[in-house]
Amino acid sequence: MAETAHYDLVIIGSGSGNSLLTPYWDDKNVASIDGGIFGGTCLNNGCIPTKMFLYPADHAAMTDRLSALGVDMEVTGTDYAAIRDRVFGIIDPISEGGAEYRANGEHTTLYPEYAHFTGPKELTTDSGAVITGDQIVIAAGSRPVLPAEISGLDHPAVHTNVDMMRLSDLPRRTVVLGGGFIASEAAAMFHGLGSEVTQINRSATLLRAFDHDVSQTFTEVAGKAWTVQLAQQVTAVEDGGDDGAAATVVTEGSDGTEYRYPADAVIVAMGRVPNSDTLNLAATDVATHDDDRIVVNDFQQVLDKHGKVIEGIWSLGDINSEYQLKHVSNLEARTVMNNLENPDSMVRSDHRFVPAAVFTQPQVATVGLTEAEAIDQYGADAVAVKKQYYRDTAYGWAMGAEEEFAKVIVSKAGNRILGMHIVGEQAATLIQPILTAMQFDIPADKLARGQYWIHPALTEVVENALLGTVDVPY
Numbered sequence: 001m002a003e004t005a006h007y008d009l010v011i012i013g014s015g016s017g018n019s020l021l022t023p024y025w026d027d028k029n030v031a032s033i034d035g036g037i038f039g040g041t042c043l044n045n046g047c048i049p050t051k052m053f054l055y056p057a058d059h060a061a062m063t064d065r066l067s068a069l070g071v072d073m074e075v076t077g078t079d080y081a082a083i084r085d086r087v088f089g090i091i092d093p094i095s096e097g098g099a100e101y102r103a104n105g106e107h108t109t110l111y112p113e114y115a116h117f118t119g120p121k122e123l124t125t126d127s128g129a130v131i132t133g134d135q136i137v138i139a140a141g142s143r144p145v146l147p148a149e150i151s152g153l154d155h156p157a158v159h160t161n162v163d164m165m166r167l168s169d170l171p172r173r174t175v176v177l178g179g180g181f182i183a184s185e186a187a188a189m190f191h192g193l194g195s196e197v198t199q200i201n202r203s204a205t206l207l208r209a210f211d212h213d214v215s216q217t218f219t220e221v222a223g224k225a226w227t228v229q230l231a232q233q234v235t236a237v238e239d240g241g242d243d244g245a246a247a248t249v250v251t252e253g254s255d256g257t258e259y260r261y262p263a264d265a266v267i268v269a270m271g272r273v274p275n276s277d278t279l280n281l282a283a284t285d286v287a288t289h290d291d292d293r294i295v296v297n298d299f300q301q302v303l304d305k306h307g308k309v310i311e312g313i314w315s316l317g318d319i320n321s322e323y324q325l326k327h328v329s330n331l332e333a334r335t336v337m338n339n340l341e342n343p344d345s346m347v348r349s350d351h352r353f354v355p356a357a358v359f360t361q362p363q364v365a366t367v368g369l370t371e372a373e374a375i376d377q378y379g380a381d382a383v384a385v386k387k388q389y390y391r392d393t394a395y396g397w398a399m400g401a402e403e404e405f406a407k408v409i410v411s412k413a414g415n416r417i418l419g420m421h422i423v424g425e426q427a428a429t430l431i432q433p434i435l436t437a438m439q440f441d442i443p444a445d446k447l448a449r450g451q452y453w454i455h456p457a458l459t460e461v462v463e464n465a466l467l468g469t470v471d472v473p474y
C-alpha cells in the first residue's frame with residue numbers, strides 16, 4: 001500500500017493557485033499538484049498567449065482603417081511560425097521554470113499529475129501517491145465544453161484554446177464555433193493573421209451577454225472584417241470537404257436549412273465548465289452549485305451541503321467562480337493567501353465591480369449594469385445614460401472613428417456610476433477610471449469635473465460620456 005505523505009498545505013492546480021506561496025510557507029511543507037501544463041490556463045493557453053497573438057494580428061488587420069486616413073499600407077503576409085515561436089519561446093520557459101522551482105524547492109513537492117479525493121482531506125494522484133493536508137486549496141480551474149450533440153468533434157482538425165495557438169501552419173480557412181469571449185478573440189486573431197475566418201454563432205448577436213448596443217455594434221463591425229454566420233446551430237464536423245478542406249462544419253439554420261463550411265481548422269469555443277467533476281468530490285463533504293462550481297463563502301472557504309464551512313478546505317478561480325476571469329482568480333488567491341496566514345483577521349473577496357474586456361478589434365470592455373439591467377432595476381426615469389461616440393471627440397477625429405462608443409449609466413439620485421460599456425480602440429484601458437470611481441465610491445460629477453483629463457487624449461471619450469449624464473455648472 002502506498003505511504004501517505006502529509007503536508008501543511010496542498011494546492012490542486014498551478015494557475016492562480018501557484019501564487020499562494022509567500023515567505024510564510026518557507027519553513028512549512030507544501031505540495032503542489034498539477035496534471036496539466038504548469039502555470040495553468042492563463043499563462044499557457046489563455047489570456048497571455050492569445051493577447052501575444054492578437055497584438056500582431058491587430059496590426060496586420062489595420063490596412064483598411066489606415067486607407068481611410070490616406071495611408072496606403074500593404075501587408076504582404078504574416079509569419080505564423082515566427083509569431084508562434086516567439087510567443088511560446090517566452091511562455092514555455094516561464095512554465096518550465098515555475099515547475100522546476102516547485103520541484104526543487106526545499107519545502108515544496110511537485111506532483112506533475114492529476115489527483116482526486118479519496119477521503120474528506122485525502123487525495124490520490126494518478127500514479128497512486130496518497131497525499132493529505134492540514135489545508136487544501138482547490139484551484140483546479142475549468143476546461144472547454146465539447147457539446148455531445150455535435151458529432152465529429154474528435155476530428156484532428158478540431159481545436160480548442162488548449163492547442164489552437166500551437167498549430168503547425170496558419171490554416172487557410174478557419175471556422176470558429178461560438179460567439180463569446182474565446183470565439184471572438186480567436187476569430188479576430190486568425191483573421192488578422194491572414195486566415196479566411198467564418199464565425200458561427202447560435203444566437204443573433206456575438207457577445208450576447210454584453211450591453212445590447214455593444215453586442216450589436218461588435219457583431220456589425222466583426223461581420224465587416226470576417227464572415228459571421230448567426231442563428232445557426234452546429235450539428236456535425238465531417239471529414240474532408242470542398243477544395244481540399246480537412247473538414248466540413250455542418251450547421252442548421254432556424255428554418256431547418258443545412259449549411260456546410262469547408263475548414264482547415266475548426267476552433268470550438270462554446271463555454272468552459274469547472275473541473276470539479278474530475279475530483280471525486282463524493283469522497284468529501286464539498287458542495288457544488290447546479291453548474292458544478294464549488295460552493296464557497298466570501299472568505300473562499302469551501303462549504304458543505306448544509307452551508308457549513310469545511311475547516312481547512314479553500315477554493316479559488318474558475319472552479320468556483322461565475323466570472324471565469326484571471327483578475328478574479330488572482331483576487332481570490334490573495335483572499336486565500338491572507339486567510340491561510342491570518343485566520344484571526346480574514347478578508348472577503350469583493351466581487352461587486354468585476355470588469356471584463358474582449359481583446360478583439362474593436363476591443364470591448366464592460367463593468368457594472370447594462371442599460372437594460374439598470375432600467376429594470378431602477379426604472380427608466382431614475383438613470384441617466386450617455387452613449388458617447390469616439391467620432392465626436394478630437395482623438396476620434398484623428399483615428400477616423402465611426403461606430404466606436406462608450407456608454408455610461410449613472411443613477412440620477414445617487415450620482416453614482418452603475419455601469420460602463422465600451423466598444424472601440426483601447427476599451428480595456430479607457431474603462432479603468434470608471435472602475436476606480438465605482439470601487440472607491442467617487443460621485444459621477446466629481447469624476448467628470450474634479451480632475452484634469454489630458455487633451456486631446458482618447459480618455460476624453462470617457463470624460464464626455466460622464467458629462468452627458470451629470471449636471472455640472474461649468
Ligand SMILES: Cc1cc2nc3c(=O)[nH]c(=O)nc-3n(C[C@H](O)[C@H](O)[C@H](O)COP(=O)(O)OP(=O)(O)OC[C@H]3O[C@@H](n4cnc5c(N)ncnc54)[C@H](O)[C@@H]3O)c2cc1C
Nearest residue numbers: 013015016036040041042046047115141317318324325326
Ligand atoms: C483562450 C482564453 C483566453 C482568456 N483570456 C483571458 C483574459 O484576457 N483575461 C482574463 O481575465 N481571463 C482570461 N481567460 C480566463 C482565465 O484564463 C481563467 O479565468 C484563469 O486562468 C483561471 O485560473 P485558475 O487558477 O482558476 O485555473 P487554471 O489556470 O486553469 O489552473 C487550473 C490548473 O489545475 C490543473 N488541474 C485540473 N484538474 C486537476 C487535478 N484533478 N489534479 C491536478 N491538477 C489539476 C490544470 O492542469 C490547471 O493547470 C482566458 C481563458 C481562455 C481559455
Ligand SMILES: NC(=O)c1ccc[n+]([C@@H]2O[C@H](COP(=O)([O-])OP(=O)(O)OC[C@H]3O[C@@H](n4cnc5c(N)ncnc54)[C@H](O)[C@@H]3O)[C@@H](O)[C@H]2O)c1
Nearest residue numbers: 147178179180181182183202269270271272323324357358
Ligand atoms: N478577454 C477575456 O477576459 C477572456 C477571453 C477568453 C475567455 N475568457 C473567459 O473564459 C470563459 C469561457 O469563454 P467562452 O468564449 O468559451 O465562453 P462564453 O460563455 O463567453 O461563450 C460561449 C459561446 O458558446 C455558445 N454556445 C454554448 N453552447 C453551445 C452549443 N451547444 N451550441 C452552439 N453554441 C453554443 C454560446 O452561445 C456563446 O456564444 C469566458 O466566460 C470568459 O470569462 C475571458
